[in-house]
Amino acid sequence: MSLDRSAVHNFAAGPSPLPTSVLEEAARGLLNYNGTGMGVCELSHRGKEFKAIIEGAEADLRSLLKLPDSHAVLFMQGGGTTQFASVVLNVLAARRLAHASTPTEQYEPPVLDYVVSGSWSAKAYAEAQRLALNGDGKPFCVPRLAASSKEAKYTSLPSAYDFSAGAALAFYCENETINGDEFAGVAGTDASFPFDKVPKDTVLVADYSSSFLSRPIPNIAQHGIIYAGAQKNLGPSGVTVVLVRRDLLVDTTAAMKLGGVPAVPIQSEYKTLADNGSLYNTPPVFPIYVSALVLRHLVAQGGLDKVAEVNKAKADALYASLDAAEATGAVTCVVRQKAARSWMNVPFNITNGREAEFLKGAEARGFRQLKGHRSVGGIRASIYNAVTLESVHKLCAYIDEFAAAA
Amino acid sequence: MSLDRSAVHNFAAGPSPLPTSVLEEAARGLLNYNGTGMGVCELSHRGKEFKAIIEGAEADLRSLLKLPDSHAVLFMQGGGTTQFASVVLNVLAARRLAHASTPTEQYEPPVLDYVVSGSWSAKAYAEAQRLALNGDGKPFCVPRLAASSKEAKYTSLPSAYDFSAGAALAFYCENETINGDEFAGVAGTDASFPFDKVPKDTVLVADYSSSFLSRPIPNIAQHGIIYAGAQKNLGPSGVTVVLVRRDLLVDTTAAMKLGGVPAVPIQSEYKTLADNGSLYNTPPVFPIYVSALVLRHLVAQGGLDKVAEVNKAKADALYASLDAAEATGAVTCVVRQKAARSWMNVPFNITNGREAEFLKGAEARGFRQLKGHRSVGGIRASIYNAVTLESVHKLCAYIDEFAAAA
Structure with missing residues (x-):
C-alpha cells in the first residue's frame, strides 16, 4: 500500500519529520539550485x-x-x-x-x-x-x-x-x-x-x-x-x-x-x-x-517564542491525555517528576499486556515510529517542531479512546 | 537566467555532478520513500x-x-x-x-x-x-x-x-x-x-x-x-x-x-x-x-570495468586536445610526467594572458566550475563518473577552437 504524506503522523525520535514545504523546496534544489542548472550537492562548497x-x-x-x-x-x-x-x-x-x-x-x-x-x-x-x-x-x-x-x-x-x-x-x-x-x-x-x-x-x-x-x-x-x-x-x-x-x-x-x-x-x-x-x-x-x-x-513562523507556544500546546495536550489514561490504569507515564517531563520526547508504557493492541491501532490510524528506544522498550511519542498540533490531537484522541476501551 | 540541467556541463572537482536519474529518484525519496508516506530523512536509521x-x-x-x-x-x-x-x-x-x-x-x-x-x-x-x-x-x-x-x-x-x-x-x-x-x-x-x-x-x-x-x-x-x-x-x-x-x-x-x-x-x-x-x-x-x-x-552500467572504459575514453580525448593545444602554445598541462596524469582531475594553464577569455567562452558554452583550486590557480577540468563522454567531447572541441584562435 502506497501512502501519501498527509495520511501519516510521524512521531519518530530522530531522524524525525521535516516540514513538507521545506522538503519540496529541497527536492527542487537537489536537481537544480536557483536556476544554475546544477543541483545543490553538485556545487562547490567554496562557491x-x-x-x-x-x-x-x-x-x-x-x-x-x-x-x-x-x-x-x-x-x-x-x-x-x-x-x-x-x-x-x-x-x-x-x-x-x-x-x-x-x-x-x-x-x-x-x-x-x-x-x-x-x-x-x-x-x-x-x-x-x-x-x-x-x-x-x-x-x-x-x-x-x-x-x-x-x-x-x-x-x-x-x-x-x-x-x-x-x-x-x-x-x-x-x-x-x-x-x-x-x-x-x-x-x-x-x-x-x-x-x-x-x-x-x-x-x-x-x-x-x-x-x-x-x-x-x-x-x-x-x-x-x-x-x-x-x-x-x-x-x-x-x-x-x-x-x-x-x-x-x-x-x-x-x-x-x-x-x-x-x-x-x-x-x-x-x-x-x-x-x-x-x-x-x-x-x-x-x-x-x-x-x-x-x-x-x-x-517565517515568527521565531522561537511562537514555536514554543505551539510546542507547549502539543505537550500539554499529550500529557493531559496520558494523565487521564494513567488514572484509568491503561498506561503509565515513564517520567514521574512532572516538572521534568520533556516536551519533545514522551515515553509511556501500556499496561495489562495491551501494547501490541495499542501499536496495531496506532498503525491503522497512520501513527508511525511510536516504539520506544530499543534499550528501554515501551512507547515513545516524539513531538518535535515538525509534528503538527493536529497530529498530536489525533494521537490524544486515540489514547483517550484506547483508555476508555480498557 | 534560469538554466536547465541539460544546458550545463559540470566539471567541478567535488562536490561533483551526480547522475540525473539518481537525483530524480532521490528527490522522490526525500518526500516519500517507497510509499511509506515519510521521506527517507524522516525514517529511523534503525528501521x-x-x-x-x-x-x-x-x-x-x-x-x-x-x-x-x-x-x-x-x-x-x-x-x-x-x-x-x-x-x-x-x-x-x-x-x-x-x-x-x-x-x-x-x-x-x-x-x-x-x-x-x-x-x-x-x-x-x-x-x-x-x-x-x-x-x-x-x-x-x-x-x-x-x-x-x-x-x-x-x-x-x-x-x-x-x-x-x-x-x-x-x-x-x-x-x-x-x-x-x-x-x-x-x-x-x-x-x-x-x-x-x-x-x-x-x-x-x-x-x-x-x-x-x-x-x-x-x-x-x-x-x-x-x-x-x-x-x-x-x-x-x-x-x-x-x-x-x-x-x-x-x-x-x-x-x-x-x-x-x-x-x-x-x-x-x-x-x-x-x-x-x-x-x-x-x-x-x-x-x-x-x-x-x-x-x-x-x-546496472555493468560494473567498474565498463565504467573504466568510459573514463579512459574521456581522459584520452581531453589529454589529446590539451597536448595539441600545448603544441600551439595556447595552454600548458600542469602534470609533466604523462604516465602520472590523473584521469579524474585535469589541471592546465592558459598561456599568453588569455585565461579570462578562456573562462568567459567556457561559461557561455555551459561549462561550469572549471577554475583551479584556490591554492594553485589555473584551470582544472574534473571528469568524474557522472561527467558524460559527450560533455568531455564538447570541452575538447572548445579547447581545439580556442587554441586555433590563438
Missing part, C-alpha cells in the same frame, strides 16, 4: 551559492537564538557522540594553555563535572572517562559525577548538585531523548538547571540535540559550548551545530606540545573550524542546505 | 527501510570492488581529513596491542611511512606529525617521508621510494585532486604504486577519495585501509567510506590503558563502527541513501 546558504543559516540561527557575538557558530560532522569527545579535548587544551608555564610533571589533571540525568549524559560521562586514560602516566583529567538521577532510573532529574570549585567543565544534557526528562520541563521553572551553582570559571557545556530550536535557550550566554545534532528539529542527520564561546577557540597543537593533554585530531579542533567558516574541508552540503531552509521556515 | 539501504550499499560496493571478506566496510563522517587522524590512531592502537606485554617506558614509537605526491598526502603527513606530539614525553610515533615529489612541485610522482622495515603503516594518496597526478595514471602501469616494495607487515593505507569507483582498485587485498570521501564518484558530501582489514578493528580503549598511544575518540574507533554496522550513532542518512542509488546505477 558563492553555498557561501550564501551557510552564511544565511548562521544569521538565522543567531537571530532565532539571540546568540551573542561572543560565541562562534560551527557546522560540524559526527553528531552528539563525536561532541562528547570534542568538548573534552578542546576544553582540556584551553585549560592547559591557560597554565602554559606549568611544567607537565607539575600540571594537575583538571576535574570535569558531569550531571547525569539519562542515557545520553551517561554516555558523555563514559567518553570523558575513556579520554582520561593515559597508560602508566597521570590521567589527562578527572571526570566525576556532580549529580545523577540514575538511582531513580532517570524518571526524574537529579535532586542534589555538587559542582567542584575549579572544575574545567560542567556538562549536562538538556533533554534526554530516551528517558524523556528535560531541564526546562513543561510544567515550568522548578526543574530548571541550577545555573547559579556552576562556578563562574567553569565552562558550562550543554548537549541540546533533541530540544534545540524547540524554544529559546535559557541563559544561553552563560554556556561555553552548546551542541546539537541536526536530526531532531533542525534538519537531516549528518550535520551538528556547535556554539562555542570564542575563548575556547584554542590552538590544540600548542597544547599537545606542552603535554598533559590528550591528542586532538585537527578536524575536532573548534578553532580550525571557526577560522575556516566551517569549511576547513568539504562540509555535509545537503544537511546544511536543508537546515538552512528549516531555519528560514522558523523565522 | 527496516534504512537497514535495507545501507546493507544494499555495502553489498553493491563489495561486488563492484571485488572486496574480500577479510575487509569490513564502514560508512563514517568527516571526510578524508578526519581519516588522516583516524588511520594513525587505529593503526597505532593495533600496534600497541600487538606489544601489550611491553611496558610503556620500553615501548618504541613506531615509524609511519608517508609517500607525498601532492597537497592531500602532504596534509595527511602533517596530521601524523601533529598526532606524534606528546609534550615532554616520547613521541607517539615517528612519521617520515618514504618518498616525495615536492621538489618537482608535484608535477610528477616520486621517482624513488624508501620504505622502512618495521614501519607501522605506509600511506599514499592514489589520486591528487589538486595537483592532478595519479598512481594508476592514464597511460598505463609504469607510474603505478610500488606495491612490492612495501614490507609485508606494514599496513598499507590509501586515500582514494577522488578516484574511488572510477575503475577497479589494483591490489585491493594488500591494503589494510582504503578510504574515500563520497563527494566525487559516490554521492553527496557527508559520508566517507572506509574499507578496513579486520585485524585492524581493535579495542582502542585497551591500548589507551596500556599507554604510549594517542587518545582515540570513540567515534573514530573502526571497531566500534564495525561492531555496530556503521550505526553506532545516527549516520548521515541522506548521503548514504544517494550513495546507495549511485552504487545501484554503477552495477
Whole structure:
C-alpha cells in the first residue's frame, strides 16, 4: 500500500519529520539550485551559492537564538557522540594553555563535572572517562559525577548538585531523548538547571540535540559550548551545530606540545573550524542546505517564542491525555517528576499486556515510529517542531479512546 | 537566467555532478520513500527501510570492488581529513596491542611511512606529525617521508621510494585532486604504486577519495585501509567510506590503558563502527541513501570495468586536445610526467594572458566550475563518473577552437 504524506503522523525520535514545504523546496534544489542548472550537492562548497546558504543559516540561527557575538557558530560532522569527545579535548587544551608555564610533571589533571540525568549524559560521562586514560602516566583529567538521577532510573532529574570549585567543565544534557526528562520541563521553572551553582570559571557545556530550536535557550550566554545534532528539529542527520564561546577557540597543537593533554585530531579542533567558516574541508552540503531552509521556515513562523507556544500546546495536550489514561490504569507515564517531563520526547508504557493492541491501532490510524528506544522498550511519542498540533490531537484522541476501551 | 540541467556541463572537482536519474529518484525519496508516506530523512536509521539501504550499499560496493571478506566496510563522517587522524590512531592502537606485554617506558614509537605526491598526502603527513606530539614525553610515533615529489612541485610522482622495515603503516594518496597526478595514471602501469616494495607487515593505507569507483582498485587485498570521501564518484558530501582489514578493528580503549598511544575518540574507533554496522550513532542518512542509488546505477552500467572504459575514453580525448593545444602554445598541462596524469582531475594553464577569455567562452558554452583550486590557480577540468563522454567531447572541441584562435 502506497501512502501519501498527509495520511501519516510521524512521531519518530530522530531522524524525525521535516516540514513538507521545506522538503519540496529541497527536492527542487537537489536537481537544480536557483536556476544554475546544477543541483545543490553538485556545487562547490567554496562557491558563492553555498557561501550564501551557510552564511544565511548562521544569521538565522543567531537571530532565532539571540546568540551573542561572543560565541562562534560551527557546522560540524559526527553528531552528539563525536561532541562528547570534542568538548573534552578542546576544553582540556584551553585549560592547559591557560597554565602554559606549568611544567607537565607539575600540571594537575583538571576535574570535569558531569550531571547525569539519562542515557545520553551517561554516555558523555563514559567518553570523558575513556579520554582520561593515559597508560602508566597521570590521567589527562578527572571526570566525576556532580549529580545523577540514575538511582531513580532517570524518571526524574537529579535532586542534589555538587559542582567542584575549579572544575574545567560542567556538562549536562538538556533533554534526554530516551528517558524523556528535560531541564526546562513543561510544567515550568522548578526543574530548571541550577545555573547559579556552576562556578563562574567553569565552562558550562550543554548537549541540546533533541530540544534545540524547540524554544529559546535559557541563559544561553552563560554556556561555553552548546551542541546539537541536526536530526531532531533542525534538519537531516549528518550535520551538528556547535556554539562555542570564542575563548575556547584554542590552538590544540600548542597544547599537545606542552603535554598533559590528550591528542586532538585537527578536524575536532573548534578553532580550525571557526577560522575556516566551517569549511576547513568539504562540509555535509545537503544537511546544511536543508537546515538552512528549516531555519528560514522558523523565522517565517515568527521565531522561537511562537514555536514554543505551539510546542507547549502539543505537550500539554499529550500529557493531559496520558494523565487521564494513567488514572484509568491503561498506561503509565515513564517520567514521574512532572516538572521534568520533556516536551519533545514522551515515553509511556501500556499496561495489562495491551501494547501490541495499542501499536496495531496506532498503525491503522497512520501513527508511525511510536516504539520506544530499543534499550528501554515501551512507547515513545516524539513531538518535535515538525509534528503538527493536529497530529498530536489525533494521537490524544486515540489514547483517550484506547483508555476508555480498557 | 534560469538554466536547465541539460544546458550545463559540470566539471567541478567535488562536490561533483551526480547522475540525473539518481537525483530524480532521490528527490522522490526525500518526500516519500517507497510509499511509506515519510521521506527517507524522516525514517529511523534503525528501521527496516534504512537497514535495507545501507546493507544494499555495502553489498553493491563489495561486488563492484571485488572486496574480500577479510575487509569490513564502514560508512563514517568527516571526510578524508578526519581519516588522516583516524588511520594513525587505529593503526597505532593495533600496534600497541600487538606489544601489550611491553611496558610503556620500553615501548618504541613506531615509524609511519608517508609517500607525498601532492597537497592531500602532504596534509595527511602533517596530521601524523601533529598526532606524534606528546609534550615532554616520547613521541607517539615517528612519521617520515618514504618518498616525495615536492621538489618537482608535484608535477610528477616520486621517482624513488624508501620504505622502512618495521614501519607501522605506509600511506599514499592514489589520486591528487589538486595537483592532478595519479598512481594508476592514464597511460598505463609504469607510474603505478610500488606495491612490492612495501614490507609485508606494514599496513598499507590509501586515500582514494577522488578516484574511488572510477575503475577497479589494483591490489585491493594488500591494503589494510582504503578510504574515500563520497563527494566525487559516490554521492553527496557527508559520508566517507572506509574499507578496513579486520585485524585492524581493535579495542582502542585497551591500548589507551596500556599507554604510549594517542587518545582515540570513540567515534573514530573502526571497531566500534564495525561492531555496530556503521550505526553506532545516527549516520548521515541522506548521503548514504544517494550513495546507495549511485552504487545501484554503477552495477546496472555493468560494473567498474565498463565504467573504466568510459573514463579512459574521456581522459584520452581531453589529454589529446590539451597536448595539441600545448603544441600551439595556447595552454600548458600542469602534470609533466604523462604516465602520472590523473584521469579524474585535469589541471592546465592558459598561456599568453588569455585565461579570462578562456573562462568567459567556457561559461557561455555551459561549462561550469572549471577554475583551479584556490591554492594553485589555473584551470582544472574534473571528469568524474557522472561527467558524460559527450560533455568531455564538447570541452575538447572548445579547447581545439580556442587554441586555433590563438
